Amino acid sequence: MDALSSLAAGFEVAFTFQNLFLALLGCFLGTIIGALPGLGPSNGVAILIPLAFTLGLPATPALILLTSVYYGAMYGGRISSILLNIPGDEPALMTTLDGFPMARKGQAGEALALSGIASFVGAFFATWGLVFLAPVLVGVALLFGPAEYFALYALAFATLGGIASRNQAKAAIAAMIGLGISTIGVDAMAGVARFTYNEVHLYSGIDFLVAIVGLFAISEVFLFLEHRGEGGASTSGTKLSRVTAPVSMLKESAGAMGRSTVLGFIAGVLPGAGASLGSFISYTVEKRISDKKGTFGKGDPRGVAAPEAGNNAAAGGALVPMLALGVPGSGTTAVLLAMLLALNITPGPLLFQKNPDVVWGLIAALFIGNIMLLLMNIPMVSLFVRVLLIPPRFLMPAVAMISFVGIYGISGSTFDLMVMVGFGVMGYVLRKLDVPLVPIILGILLGGEMEKSLRRAVQISDGDWSVLLSSPLTIGLWAFAIIGFVAPLIIGRYLRPKIADEPQAEGADPD
Amino acid sequence: MSDRIFGIACLLLAGFYLVSASTIELGFIETPVGPRAFPYIIGAVLAISALYPIFVPDAPPEWPDMRGLVEIAFAAAVMFAYAWLLPTGGFVLCTAVAAAVLSWRLGTTPLAAATAGVAISVGIYVVFHLVLGLSLARGPWGF
Known part of the structure; x- marks a missing residue:
């Protein structure tokens, strides 16, 4: 029961006025970010990182703020799914299938309350899963040498490309572009400049925050410009009655919530599969189990509870590999990893030993934040509904300007701002071509460590490259990587949301 | 293709x-x-x-028409110019202009866009600089 005593210590860290306030602020902002179509968890967190960083917040409060935003966005996405039939972010896509029909039947209040409770159940048990699973994974990770780490990074790219994208080759291209960007700058091991072309600004490399904000947030502005005037949002069609769910409805959906929580958590822990996959698998499985009268898709409450429990559980699950191994499994956890790296904290097994206060303070804050979110998302939901009515033509310029403020605050360099706009244009083009952006981010973030472990491994064995496949652990990891990359080619059609295959996914925000 | x-x-x-x-x-x-x-x-x-x-190419994406491309190129140019001129013009002026132009191109009427630009700029200045103490670009007038 080591984990429990650590958790108790974590609550002491979290229960300060500042941390509670940041958790509350994060939950509030997160729900808004999740609810607004076009602003999702990964670009929301990406915009806030430079701000948290320049405000000089220490590691624990900064992480508490941003993971609260992450959890909050998972709650918020459902609001626009149910009321507008537009997913507020990608994981909330499945919620539209039964949520909007419920709203049209005049049950918008019930749907919002039920999905809020399902979100709470999913996130609450997933956070418990994090408490118990992360230390176990840390125990395994302590056995890892550089060769194992190299294989682990390869595994992360392979499953990310295999499971989460529609085209393996494009995911591989994206990963290589990211890794290539990470090699720009002075090589720390040999002390020589690489790919700098005598440009002073490039010697320190490309800042990953600049790349992330450009790729996610700025490219979103361009997409809005392209699609302007299409599909105005209005909630006028649906009336919000009292936001409560009758006990009978909760009883009916309890099984769906339980099953979806487990499935979502597993989907979240797998590297490469984020909350979108969690909500998709949960909905599909629940439909197979419970849809005996053909009510799914026509406003069945279980079809609302399942994806919401699933995506919130997956969000918690995705934190496990990020914290325990330093290998994020999804877009937003990759962005959170960027936050840690910016604060000079390397996640992984050593984080649990050196900075237990950071890890356990964060986990405790997630429990507290989850309760705040439940309280916020049921009685106060009409407040968020009003925020939904801000038109994008005012919102998007504000988002762009806040992105500039954040990046300028870090470096005070206009060169970085221009690089960011460049990344924005690149992100727009890649999104149009259906090239996933998350592998690029992951490549930029992990490239340095991946190369270091490769060089260490081969150096230790005195130049013998076969060391990369010498231990059973490395062979196992490589085997998993190959299966994760290739298997979806064969069975992929069953694993992926069909809706996500349609072109509208280009504008959706990765989770 | x-x-x-x-x-x-x-x-x-x-x-x-x-x-x-x-x-x-x-x-x-x-x-x-x-x-x-x-x-x-x-x-x-x-x-x-x-x-x-x-x-083995995928189905081609739907590229925006000529007008859309011009819009996007124009917005990118505005952002580049914003980055370029920030140290000369100062934060509040540059941001107000850039936000107003972007809002106008997203379909707001010119007068409302100008108001929105000023509101966004002053709002960010008040929240991030005056309240949170973030350092923003200083122009010739110190803001």
Whole structure:
């Protein structure tokens, strides 16, 4: 029961006025970010990182703020799914299938309350899963040498490309572009400049925050410009009655919530599969189990509870590999990893030993934040509904300007701002071509460590490259990587949301 | 077609990257894996993966029409100009203009866009600079 005593210590860290306030602020902002179509968890967190960083917040409060935003966005996405039939972010896509029909039947209040409770159940048990699973994974990770780490990074790219994208080759291209960007700058091991072309600004490399904000947030502005005037949002069609769910409805959906929580958590822990996959698998499985009268898709409450429990559980699950191994499994956890790296904290097994206060303070804050979110998302939901009515033509310029403020605050360099706009244009083009952006981010973030472990491994064995496949652990990891990359080619059609295959996914925000 | 062009662009990028990698200095110490090895691997994998979209392209994306492209190019130009002029013009002026232009291009009437630009700029200035103490670009008037 080591984990429990650590958790108790974590609550002491979290229960300060500042941390509670940041958790509350994060939950509030997160729900808004999740609810607004076009602003999702990964670009929301990406915009806030430079701000948290320049405000000089220490590691624990900064992480508490941003993971609260992450959890909050998972709650918020459902609001626009149910009321507008537009997913507020990608994981909330499945919620539209039964949520909007419920709203049209005049049950918008019930749907919002039920999905809020399902979100709470999913996130609450997933956070418990994090408490118990992360230390176990840390125990395994302590056995890892550089060769194992190299294989682990390869595994992360392979499953990310295999499971989460529609085209393996494009995911591989994206990963290589990211890794290539990470090699720009002075090589720390040999002390020589690489790919700098005598440009002073490039010697320190490309800042990953600049790349992330450009790729996610700025490219979103361009997409809005392209699609302007299409599909105005209005909630006028649906009336919000009292936001409560009758006990009978909760009883009916309890099984769906339980099953979806487990499935979502597993989907979240797998590297490469984020909350979108969690909500998709949960909905599909629940439909197979419970849809005996053909009510799914026509406003069945279980079809609302399942994806919401699933995506919130997956969000918690995705934190496990990020914290325990330093290998994020999804877009937003990759962005959170960027936050840690910016604060000079390397996640992984050593984080649990050196900075237990950071890890356990964060986990405790997630429990507290989850309760705040439940309280916020049921009685106060009409407040968020009003925020939904801000038109994008005012919102998007504000988002762009806040992105500039954040990046300028870090470096005070206009060169970085221009690089960011460049990344924005690149992100727009890649999104149009259906090239996933998350592998690029992951490549930029992990490239340095991946190369270091490769060089260490081969150096230790005195130049013998076969060391990369010498231990059973490395062979196992490589085997998993190959299966994760290739298997979806064969069975992929069953694993992926069909809706996500349609072109509208280009504008959706990765989770 | 778009995918073929993308594949060829990636192939060229890989070639350029590999050539650049071969000119990296090796440093003084002889090590089994120098600073060139990892870039070689990246370049090779990039080149191989770039072949796939060339030979098996996906359905082409819906590119915006001419007007849409001009809009996007214009917005990108506004953002570049914003980055360029920020130290000269100061935060509040530059941001108000840039936000107003973006809002106007997103479909707001000019007068409302100008108001929105000023509101966004002053709002950010008050929240981030006056309340949170973030340092923003100082222009000739100190704001």
